[in-house]
Each structure stands twice: as C-alpha cells, then as structure tokens.
Amino acid sequence: EAGVAQSPRYKIIEKRQSVAFWCNPISGHATLYWYQQILGQGPKLLIQFQNNGVVDDSQLPKDRFSAERLKGVDSTLKIQPAKLEDSAVYLCASSLDGAGYTFGSGTRLTVV
Amino acid sequence: GNSVTQMEGPVTLSEEAFLTINCTYTATGYPSLFWYVQYPGEGLQLLLKATKADDKGSNKGFEATYRKETTSFHLEKGSVQVSDSAVYFCALRTPGANNLFFGTGTRLTVIP
Numbered sequence: 044e045a046g047v048a049q050s051p052r053y054k055i056i057e058k059r060q061s062v063a064f065w066c067n068p069i070s071g072h073a074t075l076y077w078y079q080q081i082l083g084q085g086p087k088l089l090i091q092f093q094n095n096g097v098v099d100d101s102q103l104p105k106d107r108f109s110a111e112r113l114k115g116v117d118s119t120l121k122i123q124p125a126k127l128e129d130s131a132v133y134l135c136a137s138s139l140d141g142a143g144y145t146f147g148s149g150t151r152l153t154v155v
Numbered sequence: 156g157n158s159v160t161q162m163e164g165p166v167t168l169s170e171e172a173f174l175t176i177n178c179t180y181t182a183t184g185y186p187s188l189f190w191y192v193q194y195p196g197e198g199l200q201l202l203l204k205a206t207k208a209d210d211k212g213s214n215k216g217f218e219a220t221y222r223k224e225t226t227s228f229h230l231e232k233g234s235v236q237v238s239d240s241a242v243y244f245c246a247l248r249t250p251g252a253n254n255l256f257f258g259t260g261t262r263l264t265v266i267p
Contacts, residue, residue, distance in 0.1 A: 046198075047198070074253060076253075076254065083259065083260075084259050084260075085159070085161075085244055085246070085257030085258050085259050085260055086199070086244075086255075086257050087257070088254045088255070091253065091254055098253070099254060134198065134199065136199075138253065143201070144199075144201065144255065146198040146199040146200070147198050148196070148197060148198040149198060
C-alpha cells in the first residue's frame with residue numbers, strides 16, 4: 044500500500060510571499076488532516092476533511108491559510124501571505140475510519 | 156481542555172539501558188492514548204496505543220499502560236538499541252473526535 048505523499052519536501056520563501064503544499068492520501072481514505080509542527084513542539088491540527096467537506100477548521104488562521112480537497116482525494120494547503128512564525132513542518136495524514144492514521148513525511152517550510 | 160505533557164528531552168542512553176519517557180494527560184471523557192515515533196527524515200508512525208483504562212499497548216519491545224487514576228501513559232523499554240534513536244510523541248484522542256492532541260515530543264539518542 045502506498046503511503047501518504049506530500050510535496051515539496053522543503054520550501055524556503057520570503058515573508059509576505061505565498062506558498063502551497065500538496066498532499067495525496069492513501070487511496071480510499073475518507074478523512075484527511077493537515078497538522079502544523081513548529082520546531083520543538085508537537086503537531087497541532089489545522090484542518091480536517093471528511094471526503095471533500097471540512098469537519099474542523101477551528102485552529103486554521105483563516106486570514107492567511109486556506110485549504111481545499113477537491114473531489115475528496117488530493118488536498119492543497121496555501122499560505123498567503125506568509126509570516127516568519129509560519130516556519131514549521133506541515134504534515135498531512137489520512138485515515139480510513141478515523142481510528143488509524145497514516146502520516147506523510149511532511150513539508151518543511153522556512154520563511155525568511 | 157485537552158492537553159498532553161511529556162517528559163522533556165533530550166534523553167541520551169547507552170545501548171541496552173532501560174528507557175522510561177513520562178506522559179500525563181488532561182482530557183474530557185475517556186480518551187484513547189497513543190505513542191508515535193518519528194525517525195530522522197521520516198513521517199510519524201504509530202508505535203502503540205491503548206483505548207481504555209488498564210490496557211497495555213506494546214510493540215517492538217516498547218510498552219505503555221493506560222493509568223486512569225494517575226492520568227498517565229508512560230513509555231518503557233527494557234533494553235534500547237541504537238536504532239531506537241528517534242523523537243517520541245505521546246498523543247490522545249477524545250471520544251467522538253478523530254483528531255489527535257500531541258505532546259511536545261522527546262528526543263531519544265542511544266549511543267553504542
């Protein structure tokens with residue numbers, strides 16, 4: 044079974060620029076999550092999708108972050124404009140039934 | 156609210172030493188508890204879990220027991236190996252929710 048694919052692996056941008064991350068979950072997994080992991084901290088949920096609908100986006104800074112999951116498969120997470128404090132690893136995870144998670148390797152974002 | 160408090164690292168041990176990483180939690184209801192491991196350059200992987208009080212999760216020689224009376228889920232291994240060097244995260248999921256709340260992680264380095 045292929046894992047959760049994320050790209051790019053690394054990204055360096057200047058503050059106020061925009062950036063997008065892509066996630067391809069495991070085939071058939073209805074639930075998709077985006078987590079933000081700041082250095083030295085545990086991952087924190089940004090948004091959760093069930094198929095192509097948003098279940099929980101209460102922790103998503105909606106003034107600059109947006110996410111979509113078209114057709115209930117792939118997902119993109121966008122930041123516009125980026126701030127220095129957005130430097131983190133962005134993790135995507137998927138789940139078939141909400142009980143078991145599979146995480147991707149993440150995208151490491153550095154904002155300079 | 157929900158939170159997980161983990162023993163601060165980093166932890167450095169010699170091969171074959173005994174490992175304990177402390178984890179305590181605060182949650183509404185009776186959560187499920189997890190230990191995840193993150194090897195260098197890889198995504199988070201589920202190490203073990205327990206879904207109710209007094210359950211013991213175990214995998215690859217690691218164990219953790221769900222202690223409701225002390226709200227703890229400490230990770231133990233009797234004899235660590237160099238290959239166990241990684242960051243370990245304690246996490247919880249509350250009933251009816253699918254998202255995970257993580258601790259800050261504990262970096263373990265095992266030296267030969």
